[in-house]
Amino acid sequence: MTIRIAIVGLGKIARDQHLPAIEKDARFELAAVASRSAGVDGVPHFTDLSELLASDVQFDAVALCTPPQVRHAIARQAIDAGKHVMLEKPPGATLSEVEDLKAAAQAKGVTLQTTWHSRYATAVAPAQTWLSGKTIKSVQINWKEDVRVWHPGQTWIWQAGGLGVFDPGINALSIATVVLPAFFLEKATLHVPENCQSPVEAQLTFRTVTGAPVQADFDFLQTGEQSWDIIIDTDGGELKLSHGGSRLWVDGQLTHEGPDEEYPGLYDAFARLIAAGGSDVDVSPLRHVADAFLLGERVTAPAFIE
Amino acid sequence: MTIRIAIVGLGKIARDQHLPAIEKDARFELAAVASRSAGVDGVPHFTDLSELLASDVQFDAVALCTPPQVRHAIARQAIDAGKHVMLEKPPGATLSEVEDLKAAAQAKGVTLQTTWHSRYATAVAPAQTWLSGKTIKSVQINWKEDVRVWHPGQTWIWQAGGLGVFDPGINALSIATVVLPAFFLEKATLHVPENCQSPVEAQLTFRTVTGAPVQADFDFLQTGEQSWDIIIDTDGGELKLSHGGSRLWVDGQLTHEGPDEEYPGLYDAFARLIAAGGSDVDVSPLRHVADAFLLGERVTAPAFIE
Numbered sequence: 297m298t299i300r301i302a303i304v305g306l307g308k309i310a311r312d313q314h315l316p317a318i319e320k321d322a323r324f325e326l327a328a329v330a331s332r333s334a335g336v337d338g339v340p341h342f343t344d345l346s347e348l349l350a351s352d353v354q355f356d357a358v359a360l361c362t363p364p365q366v367r368h369a370i371a372r373q374a375i376d377a378g379k380h381v382m383l384e385k386p387p388g389a390t391l392s393e394v395e396d397l398k399a400a401a402q403a404k405g406v407t408l409q410t411t412w413h414s415r416y417a418t419a420v421a422p423a424q425t426w427l428s429g430k431t432i433k434s435v436q437i438n439w440k441e442d443v444r445v446w447h448p449g450q451t452w453i454w455q456a457g458g459l460g461v462f463d464p465g466i467n468a469l470s471i472a473t474v475v476l477p478a479f480f481l482e483k484a485t486l487h488v489p490e491n492c493q494s495p496v497e498a499q500l501t502f503r504t505v506t507g508a509p510v511q512a513d514f515d516f517l518q519t520g521e522q523s524w525d526i527i528i529d530t531d532g533g534e535l536k537l538s539h540g541g542s543r544l545w546v547d548g549q550l551t552h553e554g555p556d557e558e559y560p561g562l563y564d565a566f567a568r569l570i571a572a573g574g575s576d577v578d579v580s581p582l583r584h585v586a587d588a589f590l591l592g593e594r595v596t597a598p599a600f601i602e
Numbered sequence: 603m604t605i606r607i608a609i610v611g612l613g614k615i616a617r618d619q620h621l622p623a624i625e626k627d628a629r630f631e632l633a634a635v636a637s638r639s640a641g642v643d644g645v646p647h648f649t650d651l652s653e654l655l656a657s658d659v660q661f662d663a664v665a666l667c668t669p670p671q672v673r674h675a676i677a678r679q680a681i682d683a684g685k686h687v688m689l690e691k692p693p694g695a696t697l698s699e700v701e702d703l704k705a706a707a708q709a710k711g712v713t714l715q716t717t718w719h720s721r722y723a724t725a726v727a728p729a730q731t732w733l734s735g736k737t738i739k740s741v742q743i744n745w746k747e748d749v750r751v752w753h754p755g756q757t758w759i760w761q762a763g764g765l766g767v768f769d770p771g772i773n774a775l776s777i778a779t780v781v782l783p784a785f786f787l788e789k790a791t792l793h794v795p796e797n798c799q800s801p802v803e804a805q806l807t808f809r810t811v812t813g814a815p816v817q818a819d820f821d822f823l824q825t826g827e828q829s830w831d832i833i834i835d836t837d838g839g840e841l842k843l844s845h846g847g848s849r850l851w852v853d854g855q856l857t858h859e860g861p862d863e864e865y866p867g868l869y870d871a872f873a874r875l876i877a878a879g880g881s882d883v884d885v886s887p888l889r890h891v892a893d894a895f896l897l898g899e900r901v902t903a904p905a906f907i908e
Contacts, residue, residue: 365897368786390893391697392786392886396811399784456790456899478705480674480698484762493899505702580698586892587696593762593799594900 298325299380299570300355304345304370305362306331308450309384313413314359317559323567327355345370349377357407357570360384363452364459368393371408375400380407382566386466386582387411389457398577408575409566412470416561417541418554423475423528426546430530435476435510438525439468440518443496444602453494454600460494462585464524465514469581471526471541472510479504481584484592489600496597500588604631605686605876606661610651610676611668612637614756615690619719620665623865629873633661651676655683663713663876666690669758670765674699677714681706686713688872692772692888693717695763704883714881715872718776722867723847724860729781729834732852736836741782741816744831745774746824749802750908759800760906766800768891770830771820775887777832777847778816785810787890790898795906802903806894 301324303310315336318324328340330348335341342348345358357380360371364386371388374381375397387410388394394410401408414420441464443453452458459466472479479502487497496517502510524540536545544552569576607630609616621642624630634646636654641647648654651664663686666677670692677694680687681703693716694700700716707714720726747770749759758764765772778785785808793803802823808816830846842851850858875882 389897390787391889391896392784392893395889396784396786400811457897478698478702480702481696505706583697583701583892586889586896587698589895590697590892591695591763 297323297571299323299357299567300325300327301357301359302328302330302348302353302355303359303361304330304374305360306334306336307361310359310361313559314361317563318359320560321563321567324563328353345373349373356380357382357566364389365452365455365457368397371397372400375404375406375408378404378406380566380570382409382411382562385410385412385470386459386585387577387579388582391579391583391586394577394579394582398575401575401577405573407566407569407573408577409569410577410579411562412467412578412581413558413562414467414470414541415474416558416565417471418557419537419544419552420471420475420541422544422552423535423537426535426544427475427528427530430532432476432504432506432508433529433531434508435472435504435529436527437468437472437510437512438523438527439465439512440515440523442518442522443516449602454489454492456493458494459585460488460492461496461498461514461516462494462588464516465498465512466581466585467540468512468514468524468526469584471537473580473584475526475528475537476510477504477506479510481587481591484588486588486592486594487597488594489597491599491601496600498588498592603629603877605629605663605873606631606633607663607665608634608636608654608659608661609665609667610636610680611666612640612642613667616665616667619865620667623869624665626866627869627873630869634659651679655679662686663688663872670695671758671761671763674703677703678706681710681712681714684710684712686872686876688715688717688868691716691718691776692765692891693883693885694888697885697889697892700883700885700888704881707881707883711879713872713876713879714883715875716883716885717868718773718884718887719864719868720773720776720847721780722864722871723777724863725843725850725858726777726781726847728850728858729841729843732841732850733781733834733836736838738782738810738812738814739835739837740814741778741810741835742833743774743778743816743818744829744833745771745818746821746829748824748828749822755908760795760798762799764800765891766794766798767802767804767820767822768800768894770822771804771818772887772891773846774818774820774830774832775890777843779886779890781832781834781843782816783810783812785816787893787897790894792894792898792900793903794900795903797905797907801900802906804894804898
């Protein structure tokens with residue numbers, strides 16, 4: 297069975313990741329693109345999902361790659377039309393709307409997938425295996441990148457609901473929520489540029505249910521070397537996930553390294569969910585972000601000018 | 603069976619509401635008070651829960667009335683000691699910690715109750731009955747009170763995690779989440795005094811799953827007449843819940859009115875949950891607040907000086 301999939305929102309993430317992953321996976325066929333601005337050569341193009349649904353193009357599933365602020369209405373429309381839905385991260389602008397999509401997908405009998413691409417990074421599964429049975433003593437997360445390099449022109453990131461530095465930081469949290477025992481926020485500081493609504497820098501202090509401190513430092517203005525690292529100190533040595541989860545180090549020795557296969561991993565999982573008639577709706581990384589906005593102390597940072 | 607209950611945190615809400623409700627309900631007996639400052643005459647008094655647990659006072663349950671910022675650690679300690687736990691609202695400083703308490707209570711086989719006292723206001727149940735089968739066209743929530751009158755000296759309200767005007771506003775949301783179909787936030791404006799971390803005023807625009815707009819206006823600086831009203835326009839007339847849910851009006855006619863029986867209602871529900879071996883963990887009002895902090899646009903308001 298071929299899954300005829302439509303991409304809604306043809307921005308950077310769709311072009312860089314979704315199109316190649318769909319191209320590469322024989323179970324998927326790109327049926328259409330809905331995007332206000334751009335299209336893909338040789339593929340039916342529509343302005344938006346409504347126009348696509350009103351056309352005679354047949355399709356089974358939608359990959360939703362628009363900014364989170366407008367994701368719910370489109371996702372709900374797709375679910376109500378009986379389409380399987382893959383939600384780019386974060387799965388919504390609010391937690392409550394994801395609850396609604398979950399209920400709607402269940403009622404309609406379609407597959408809903410919240411995607412956390414970093415969980416499919418090469419070294420995440422080996423890290424889970426290595427940590428099994430060990431006691432975690434402390435965790436340090438350093439997620440520091442240059443927004444000007446990685447998100448050029450993406451002004452929605454700075455608007456209310458755009459998440460700011462939590463847009464990359466949520467990737468760290470998506471890995472942490474699958475490799476660590478449950479943890480929760482005790483204290484947070486959010487640095488918000490005086491001309492923005494979303495933080496450019498954040499320090500988060502969590503604790504695991506087993507009592508281990510988890511410190512996360514997110515920075516969106518890192519120049520020079522970039523870090524996407526999680527360092528876990530255990531009773532059996534130190535584990536380090538670096539490069540966003542694509543390299544695994546044990547006591548300073550590189551043990552796993554691999555090419556970027558995150559999005560192929562996501563599409564593989566999506567195809568399996570559709571075949572099994574299941575859904576995977578996990579909001580825990582976004583819930584941690586909401587907790588940080590709810591509990592965090594805000595301090596004013598200098599204006600951000602791209 | 604008598605439920606021997608300890609109050610942890612003997613502040614205003616404990617004195618005004620919990621003590622009288624426990625006194626009034628024959629199923630409960632006040633076994634101890636844990637509070638840094640005050641005690642209750644004739645009742646064993648301890649500085650904190652640890653001291654109480656280390657004593658020879660026997661008890662079955664805890665009513666947790668401390669500010670939300672320190673609620674989780676105490677609740678977890680009580681659950682781990684095999685005690686049933688009633689959580690004052692909001693149930694935690696973060697959503698993730700309530701998930702943890704839920705899992706812990708389930709594992710330990712004790713009752714956990716998230717309390718939303720306004721749901722037990724006199725007119726809420728009749729409102730649910732009246733609304734049944736009607737189509738909601740629009741909803742207006744006005745929750746406007748004078749913080750200086752109702753929360754004198756409660757500086758924690760203004761700190762990070764203290765919720766500000768959402769401390770009363772969450773009561774409106776706790777009623778709305780049981781009388782309305784599911785709804786979710788589309789837009790919010792939070793007015794934060796320049797010397798505070800939490801909003802003093804908020805406008806929230808929600809929409810129900812059935813498409814009806816829900817507008818909520820929260821104000822913490824209302825002088826003169828106070829409003830705790832929810833007005834619901836339907837195809838069968840207009841319903842108004844006023845006075846925090848204690849009066850019901852249909853098309854301008856008062857149909858239900860009653861004395862404040864919210865806390866007795868909560869304790870009745872707690873006793874029933876304990877007898878049935880169940881739990882009631884509903885985070886939806888707090889999730890809406892977290893959504894507002896996540897999605898809301900912040901504007902600076904004048905300094906708040908009590």
